[in-house]
Amino acid sequence: MKSPTTTLHDRNCSIEPKTNLNGLVPFGIKVTTKITNPSSKIEPRGEILRALTFEKYSDGLRLLNLETGKIRVSQDSTPTVVNPMLSMNQPQQVLPTTSLLTVKLQIPSLENQPVIEQEENLTNTCPSVVPTVESSQVIPSAQQSKHYDYVPYYKQAPKNISSSISQDNIILGKRNDCDSHQLMLADIVPYAQALSDPLERTEWQKVMDTEYNSLIAHNTGELVPYPDKPAKVIGGMWRLTWKRNEHGEVYRHKAQWVVLGNHQEHMLHYYKTWASVGRNETFKVMLSLVINFNYIPYQFNIETAFLHGKMDTLVHVKQVKGYEVKGKENWVWRLKKSLYGTKQAPRMWKEKLTVMLSSLGLISAQSDESLFTNSDKSLLLHVHVDDGFIISKSESKILKFLSNLNSLLKLKFKKQPTQHLGYSLTWEKDKLIINQSDLISKLLRQFNMEDSNPVKTPCNGNLLNELDSDTTNEPVEVTLFQQAIGTINYIAHHTRPDILFSINQLSRYSIRPGRCHWSALKHLLCYLKGTRNKCLIYNQTSSKDPLTRWADADYANMKDDQKSI
Known part of the structure; x- marks a missing residue:
């Protein structure tokens, strides 16, 4: 039997x-x-x-x-x-097992059953009074911590999220595949343009050879015959970029073979997606620590970071364009590593990096998973995808950590970086200057506003009064308007609080902008042209008066609410 x-x-x-x-x-x-x-x-x-x-x-x-x-x-x-959730100030109470009854129910299958018309009244099936339990009978929870680090709910670190996003939250239109912190650091060059330029072709071919050799060295995929019909083969593309320094000069050519992740199917090619994005507030707090408490800053970049993560699903991709194996042109790659462009690549890389940092004695903070610290909090590490910013009062600790990490990953590091996460950093004695002038210049070039006349205020009172007027609400190109609003909003929240009021007002009309809104946007661009070199300055502050600066960005009162910030 x-x-x-x-x-x-x-x-x-x-x-x-x-x-x-x-x-x-x-x-x-x-x-x-x-x-x-x-x-x-x-x-x-x-x-x-x-x-x-x-x-x-x-x-x-x-x-x-x-x-x-x-x-x-x-x-x-x-x-x-x-x-x-029980209060943190009270011990968790669990009823003794002797007061619980075990009831076995046999529930028929729900298939082919009629839909229930109304909810059954289950009030009388449960006792209305729960017997009290003496304190000696309370069984403490095994997972209950003796100490709680209070973190507000709006500052809690993001958890692994599903890629199922409501369609109502997606803005339709063209979108550039570029990280926010790379907006002023990289210019994307089309593949056909790169190979057609006789002066640049040799350099581009060299970096593409390097990228392909790196994929082979990391055992990224296995060459297999073309799969049967049910399996889906995903294509790829070359992503070629110019990397620029703090002066806007091209200093490096970079090539990446990227999978077209938008062709992946949920629950077939991937399960969960999550990107390790460093919080801007954390990075600025670390800059303040450097200036006020004499911490030593270092920056490092991890080469081919995503190729260290292992795939968790079966994904077939086409061979790298221009490097097809002779006699096997129709064969495909079965991915072993999380190649750039796959939806799960950031999550797989973050899991791999967390394990490596844990082996080196660093754990993530509760309020920001991109912040890692050692046991005595003497070394702080901020990670944004494959870029790291590390500070400590002991330079020997930093160099020892970088040496240990370099034995696991290939790094490039630098002391007192001049650029990080899209910021231009100028280090002076007891002072740090940060700005985004290069990003503003790139924005002006994109919208042909380089030859415009500067203005003294970010918004015009007359234009703001006309924003709700139906007579001037002629439609404009929505995609261009949203691109400008998004970039300016990024600048405002990072280094330019003086334009926050103006950009917040214009953002209200991102869905259906009119001519008057476009005029107000151009006025704001003219203001940015005249003030592109404005910056934030980190000075050493006195412990008696740590808060010494404020800004009133309301340059023109709104007619509808008459409020000032």
């Missing part, structure tokens, strides 16, 4: 399930989901439904509306909290 485990071999396991069950939700639990297309502005943006089961071949939930009896599938839903 066979045991049930033998009979259900490869179908079910009585010891440990093969499928990850961490994302399961209880049957019938209340779930809040978003209403994607509300009929009016005053209608609620969400509704409460009941969870039934998971949709087949998807991570979406089948949800039941008890009022209408309809069933819908949603990937953007939040289950209600069964047990609210």
Whole structure:
């Protein structure tokens, strides 16, 4: 006689399930989901439904509306909290197991069953009074910590997120595939243009050879025959860029073979996506520590960072363009490493980097996962993708750490960097100057505003009063308007607080801008031209009066609210 485990071999396991069950939700639990297309502005943006089961071949939930009896599938839903989080100031109480009853229920299959019209009244099935428990009977939780580092919810580090994003939160239009901190550091060069230029072709061919040899050295993929029909082969492209220094001069040619990750299918080629992005606030706090407490700054860059992460799914990609193997032109690569462009590459690289830093004695902070510290907090490391900024009062500690990390990864490091994350850094005695003048110059060139006349204020009062006027609301190119707003907003939040008020007002009209909004935007660009060299200065502050600066960026009162910031 066979045991049930033998009979259900490869179908079910009585010891440990093969499928990850961490994302399961209880049957019938209340779930809040978003209403994607509300009929009016005053209608609620969400509704409460009941969870039934998971949709087949998807991570979406089948949800039941008890009022209408309809069933819908949603990937953007939040289950209600069964047990609210207990206060941190009180010990967690757990009822003794003797007060609990074990009840076995046999529930028939839900397939081909009629939809429930209304919710059953379950009030009388549960006792209304829970018996009290003496303090001696309380069983402390094994996972409860004795000490809590309070972190506000809005400053908590981001967790691994799903790539299922509501379509309502996506702005349609062209988008440049460039990291925000590389806006002024790199110029993308089309592949055809690079090879057609006789003066640059040799240099581009050299860096492409280096990139291809690096892919082979890291054992990025295995050459296999073209897979059968159900499998999908993803293409790739050369991403060629000019790297510029703090003076805007080209000092390096860079080539990357990038997978077209937008062709990947969720739950087939990837499961989760997550990018390790360093917080701007953390980096600025570290700059302040350098100036006020004489910390020593170092910068390093990790070469071919993503190629250190291992793929967690089966992905086939085409061979590198221009380097196809003779006689096997139709063969493809089965990826072993997280090649640039794949959706899971940033997450796989972050997991690999975290393990390496942990082996060197560094752990991530609770408020920012991109900040790593050693046990005595004497060494601070800020990581943004493959760029690192490290500070300490002991230069020997920094050099020892960089030497140990260089034995695991290939690094390039520099003391007192002049550029980092899009900032131009000027180090002086007891003072640090940061600005983004090169990014402003690039923005002016992009919109043909280099020859414009500078103005003294970022906004014109007359233009702001006309922003809500219907007579001047002639449509303009939405994509260009949004590109300018996005770049200026990036500058304002990093180094130019004097234009925050103006850019916040213009951002209100990003969806449907008119001619008056475009005129106000050009006025702001003219102001940036005349003030492109304005900067933020970090000075040593007195402990008696640490806060000595403020800014009133409201240059013209708004007619609709008459408020000033």
